[in-house]
Each structure stands twice: as structure tokens, then as C-alpha cells.
Amino acid sequence: MLKKSLTIAAVSVILSGCGGSGGSDEEVVRASINAGQDVTVIEKNEFTLKAMASPTGGTFNWQVTSGPSIDGFPQTGEELTVTAPDVKSDSIAVLKVDYLSPSGELVSDTLNVNITSNNQLPVAKVTQTGPATLPSKYLDTVVLSAEESSDPDDNGQVVGYKWELISGPSNIVVEDSGSMTLSFVHPLLADTQTAVWRLTVTDDEGGSTTTDFSVALAKNDKVVLANAGEDQEVLEFDTVTLDASKSVTVDGQYTCTWQQSSTGDTIALADSSACKTTFQAPDKDDKTFATFKVTVTDSSNRTGDDEVRIDILPKPLSNLNDSGASACYNDSAKIDCANTEFPRQDAELGRDSVAALISKEGSGDLAFDFTKLDADGKELSNDASSFSCVRDNITGLVWEVKEATAGTLPNTSTRNAQNHYTWALNPDGTELIGSEYPVINPAPCPHISDTYRCGVQAFINRVNSESGGYCGGNTWRLPSYTELMSIVDFGLVGVHVLDPAFFPNMPASSLRGHLYFWTSQTAVGGTNGVGANLTRAYVVDMETGNDIPRAKEQTAYVRLVRGDSNEN
CATH class of the missing domain: 2.60.40.10 (Immunoglobulins)
Known part of the structure; x- marks a missing residue:
């Protein structure tokens, strides 16, 4: 220049x-x-x-x-x-x-x-800082540090690090090879090996130096580590997954074979040769368990075993029937129950959702389970065409079966389907007699009193007075609201909501377009000149499944029940 x-x-x-x-x-x-x-x-x-x-x-x-x-x-x-x-x-x-x-x-x-510029190259130095006890073994975290690397220039510094595996096991996994510290998990090895790492350090003037460092890696006594997964607690009918995919072998390659190792009922697996397979938990009345052993085989035909326990609990379905709904709907049409926009519908929850898997004492649609009884209370076959009562095997309640409509009121039989009654009960359960509940003439009930007072208690008394007991019992009563609703099958809405296979002979005539049946439940809401007695009781419309409070001096049909109510 x-x-x-x-x-x-x-x-x-x-x-x-x-x-x-x-x-x-x-x-x-x-x-x-x-x-x-x-x-x-x-x-x-x-x-x-x-x-x-x-x-x-x-x-x-x-x-x-x-x-x-x-x-x-x-x-x-x-x-x-x-x-x-x-x-x-x-x-x-x-x-x-x-x-x-x-x-x-x-x-x-x-x-x-x-x-x-006359740059002095940096000095690369590696020290092993972990694990505390050497040599390292399987699953130890091996830590190599380049912290002691330095730049001899007065104002220089090391600004870059690069680690490379020059030789050693191929199953070493490193997440970060560009930091001052390198760490990796000691892999599973069949033989003792040495891993050689090359460290390259770079200073702030672009100068770089490399050095190699060797790490001794010990072999493991077991080279196939089978893992059948965590023990599980499931409910009957659940789909259970058995998963051995966390098993470990030297080269990561393996096959699996499952077999049931517990005694008892044999459980079929979807695929016993898949590392991840499923089965359906069986129907169980009490808590039980099953154990399964997986055998893992590596590419060198070496094997390892592990076992998993599956505790199976009865599904908490309670002593109540489900709704009988078998289909799902949106706001206007039937839809697939798997549709997530309209979740948790009756058809996909509760007892009905597993109806095909439940064992029954009797029979019935979906999860309903009824047994037919004769006049003495003895069990009949499911296909019996003549029966007097029905036992609900879920709730344990026994229900009256009406006789076919015949005759003209009041000249009908005691349990004729067309008979209907006033609620008309005193707090102690006796028939209420008074001006509030006048004589009904012609009577909507058979000749159960000389005055044609058709209170439901008179009907109950007559049934309970039968010699030997109707269907083997003389503790018949009005059902509670919950009890009566428990036999309603909402899948039958449109005609009537009781399964005709078990509750035949519905009334031929309706009460103002409805098939109202009394419950024992008094409705809350005021009095009407009857002292402290509330004046309405709930009825269930067996055409729709709806309930309404009805004045007790009006009439409704009656279906008697006996047994414990099981209400909680």
C-alpha cells in the first residue's frame, strides 16, 4: 500500500x-x-x-x-x-x-x-466423572467432561465441543453431543467392550484440537430382559392390554410368546405371539386374578421370562336395571354411539352396554334378566307361555303379572288388567274412607267392597289374603317410584314400555289416553282439604315412561310387587 x-x-x-x-x-x-x-x-x-x-x-x-x-x-x-x-x-x-x-x-x-494473528490452539482434555463406582455397568449413567479443556491464549477461551463415538457398542444412545459434558446410559452388553470417544474443542479464534478417550463397559449377566408390564386392576368385560414392548435385548430385536400361568378359567388372547396383545376380562361375580408369562427371545435365540398379574373385579353395575336404550341419537337422528360430539349416552354406558357379555339367570332384552314363576312361586322355563309372576333377577323383586282383560267392570277378576283404583291410603297404609274419596259408581274395580270404594289397599288386602299366598307370598304392596321405573324399557317407547314377553295383558283401555300406574310415592306440593295429608302421588305412564303427580282421588292401574326395595 x-x-x-x-x-x-x-x-x-x-x-x-x-x-x-x-x-x-x-x-x-x-x-x-x-x-x-x-x-x-x-x-x-x-x-x-x-x-x-x-x-x-x-x-x-x-x-x-x-x-x-x-x-x-x-x-x-x-x-x-x-x-x-x-x-x-x-x-x-x-x-x-x-x-x-x-x-x-x-x-x-x-x-x-x-x-x-498468531493463535495458539486449544488443549482438549477428557475426564470421566460418573458413575461414582467404576467400571460402569448396565443402566449406569456414564458422564464424560471436557471442563478441563483450555485455550493457552491470554484472552482466549474454548467455545465449542463435539463428541464422536469412534468405536464401541452400536446401541449407545446420546441425546446431546455438542455440550461440555457428554452422558449416556450404559447399554445392555453380552461381552465387555470399550467405547472410544473423540472430543474436538474449538477456541474463539477458530482453532481446534482433538483427543480420544476410552471407556470400559462391562457385560451383563442377563442379556434378554423380558418385561411383561405393570400389574393391572381391571373390571370384568374390560379390554385388557398385555404389553412386553419394553423388553430389552442386546441388539433391540426380539419376539414374544404369551401363555396364561394361573389356574382357573382359560382366557383367550387375541394373539399370543404378539409382544402387545389383548383379551377381554371374563364375567366374574367376585374379585379374582389371572397371571400371564411372556417369553422373550432375541436374535441369537437367547430367552428371558417375566410375569404380570391382572386382578379382575366385578363391574359395579349395582342392583338397578338400565334404561333399555340400545341406540344413540343426536338432536334429530340416530347416530353411531362412537360419535364423540354426543358422548356418554345410555346405550354406551351401564349394564346395557355390556349386555352381550353378562350371564343371566333368566332372559330379557339387553341387560334385563327376568325369570317366570308359576302361581306357587316356582321357576318356569324362559319360553313358558303361562305364568303368574316375574322375578327380576337384578333387583330381586317379584312382580305381579296381570290377567287378560275379560268381563265388564265391576264384574271382573281380582287381577284383571282393566281394573283401576284410587290411591286412597292413610299414613298407616289402610284405605282412606271419607268424603274426599267418594264412592265410585259404577266401580272401576271388581266387587272388593260393598260400597264400591276402589282404594288400592283393598286390592292389596285381597291379594295378600289368598290361600297359600299369591306366587308363594302374601307381602304384596305398591312399588316405589324407583322400583316401578326399574322395569321400564325405554327401548320400547311407542307402544308401551314393559316387555310383553314378561308383562303381558296390558290394559285394553286407557285413562284419558294414558296407561297410568300408581307408585307408593306421595308428591310434594300442598294439601287440599285433607288435613296434613298430601293429595297427590306419582304415577308412571306405561305408554311413554313419563311420570306425573296425580290426585289420589283419581284412579290409576296397579302392578303389585313384593321383596326388598334395594333403594339406596
Whole structure:
């Protein structure tokens, strides 16, 4: 690079004297400065600066105008010995010298100092800091540290790390190979091996150095580690998953074989040769369990076993029947029950949802379970066409079966389907007689009193007075609201909501378009001239399954029940 310098300017001035004879020339010398040639120097080495100026006798002032700073500047002097600064890369420092002449004239010049970087490479060093006990073994976390690596440059530092596995087991897994610390889990090995790691460190000037470090890895006594999964607690009818996919082998390759290891009922697996398989928990009345053993075989035909226990609990279906609904709906149409926009519908919950899996004492639609009884209370076959009562095997309640409609009221049989009654009970259960419940004539019930008072208690008394007991019992009563609703099958809405296979002979006539049946439940809501007695009781409409409170002096049909109510 050419450097600019100031030069001496000579000026001749001719002075003329007065009077015309002769003359003289006078030369005026201007100040000048030359900083010298550009300098090339290696960082941290000395170099010399020497300026040349005219006229002599003036003062020199040096300063750095651009580039890296240099110790000692600004400073004065015609000749200087300077140490080049430590730089991270090749750099140029521009120096300027000002010269003030004896006459007070100021002139300047510059030069370039080309500084060559002389980086010292970093030092790579590896130490093993984990595990605490060596040699490491299977599942130990091996930790290698490059913390003691360094940069010998005074102002240098290590800024990059790179770890590479040069040789050793192929089943080593590393999540981060670019940090100061490297960690990995000691893999499963059939033989003792050595892992050789190469560390490359890079300093802030781009210089790098590598070093290799070896780690001893011990073999494991077992080379096939079968894992049948965690023990489980499930409900009957649940789909249970057996999963051995967390088993471990040296090369990660294996096959599985499952077999039931417990005694008792044999449970069929979907695929006994799949590492992940399923089965359906069987129908159980009491808590039980099953155990399954998985045999894992690796690619070298080495094997390992593990066992899992499955506790199976009865499904908490309670002693109540379900609704009888077998289909799911949106706001306007039938839909697939798997539709997540309309979840948790009756058809996919409760006893009905597992109806196909439940064992029954008798029979019935979906999860309903009824047994037919004769007039003495003895069980009949499911296909019996003549029966007097029905036992609900879920609730344990026994229900009256009506006789077919025949005759004209009041000349009908005691349990004729068309008979209907006033609720008309005192708090102690006896028939309420008074002006509030007048004689009904013609009677809607058979000749159960001389006055044609058709209170339901009179009907109950007559049934319970039968010799030997109707269907083997004489504790017949009105059902509670919950009891009566328990036999309603909402899957039959549209005709009537009792299964005709078990509850035949529904009334041929309706009460103002409804098939109201009394419950024993008094409705909350005021009195009506009967002292403290509430005046309405709930009825269930066996055409729709709906319930309403009905005035007790009105009539409704009756279906008697006996047994414990099981209400909670």
C-alpha cells in the first residue's frame, strides 16, 4: 500500500528595492512530516516507528485512528518502540503522527500497521466423572467432561465441543453431543467392550484440537430382559392390554410368546405371539386374578421370562336395571354411539352396554334378566307361555303379572288388567274412607267392597289374603317410584314400555289416553282439604315412561310387587 506524505514546498520571492539598482532572492521553507513505511508485524511482537520532519526542533505526537488499540498510545517522540496488540484475527491499525514545527506550523502523516494473528490452539482434555463406582455397568449413567479443556491464549477461551463415538457398542444412545459434558446410559452388553470417544474443542479464534478417550463397559449377566408390564386392576368385560414392548435385548430385536400361568378359567388372547396383545376380562361375580408369562427371545435365540398379574373385579353395575336404550341419537337422528360430539349416552354406558357379555339367570332384552314363576312361586322355563309372576333377577323383586282383560267392570277378576283404583291410603297404609274419596259408581274395580270404594289397599288386602299366598307370598304392596321405573324399557317407547314377553295383558283401555300406574310415592306440593295429608302421588305412564303427580282421588292401574326395595 502506498503511503501519502507531505513534501517541502520551496517558494522564491523576489523583493525589489527602491531606487532601481539590483535586487535579491529569499527562499521560505515550509514544515513537513513523513511517518515512514507501512509495518507488518506478528501480534505481541515489537516494531519501531520513526518519523522524519523538517525543519527540525519540533514535537511529535502519535495516536491510533482506527483498528485495534495499542498500549501506550497516544504518545510523543520522533522514534518509538511499540508492541503489537493481541488480536483474534489479522487486523490493520492506522497510526497518525502530528508534527508541530518550531515556528508553530502543524503538519500530519499516517501509516498502516498490519498485525498478523498468531493463535495458539486449544488443549482438549477428557475426564470421566460418573458413575461414582467404576467400571460402569448396565443402566449406569456414564458422564464424560471436557471442563478441563483450555485455550493457552491470554484472552482466549474454548467455545465449542463435539463428541464422536469412534468405536464401541452400536446401541449407545446420546441425546446431546455438542455440550461440555457428554452422558449416556450404559447399554445392555453380552461381552465387555470399550467405547472410544473423540472430543474436538474449538477456541474463539477458530482453532481446534482433538483427543480420544476410552471407556470400559462391562457385560451383563442377563442379556434378554423380558418385561411383561405393570400389574393391572381391571373390571370384568374390560379390554385388557398385555404389553412386553419394553423388553430389552442386546441388539433391540426380539419376539414374544404369551401363555396364561394361573389356574382357573382359560382366557383367550387375541394373539399370543404378539409382544402387545389383548383379551377381554371374563364375567366374574367376585374379585379374582389371572397371571400371564411372556417369553422373550432375541436374535441369537437367547430367552428371558417375566410375569404380570391382572386382578379382575366385578363391574359395579349395582342392583338397578338400565334404561333399555340400545341406540344413540343426536338432536334429530340416530347416530353411531362412537360419535364423540354426543358422548356418554345410555346405550354406551351401564349394564346395557355390556349386555352381550353378562350371564343371566333368566332372559330379557339387553341387560334385563327376568325369570317366570308359576302361581306357587316356582321357576318356569324362559319360553313358558303361562305364568303368574316375574322375578327380576337384578333387583330381586317379584312382580305381579296381570290377567287378560275379560268381563265388564265391576264384574271382573281380582287381577284383571282393566281394573283401576284410587290411591286412597292413610299414613298407616289402610284405605282412606271419607268424603274426599267418594264412592265410585259404577266401580272401576271388581266387587272388593260393598260400597264400591276402589282404594288400592283393598286390592292389596285381597291379594295378600289368598290361600297359600299369591306366587308363594302374601307381602304384596305398591312399588316405589324407583322400583316401578326399574322395569321400564325405554327401548320400547311407542307402544308401551314393559316387555310383553314378561308383562303381558296390558290394559285394553286407557285413562284419558294414558296407561297410568300408581307408585307408593306421595308428591310434594300442598294439601287440599285433607288435613296434613298430601293429595297427590306419582304415577308412571306405561305408554311413554313419563311420570306425573296425580290426585289420589283419581284412579290409576296397579302392578303389585313384593321383596326388598334395594333403594339406596
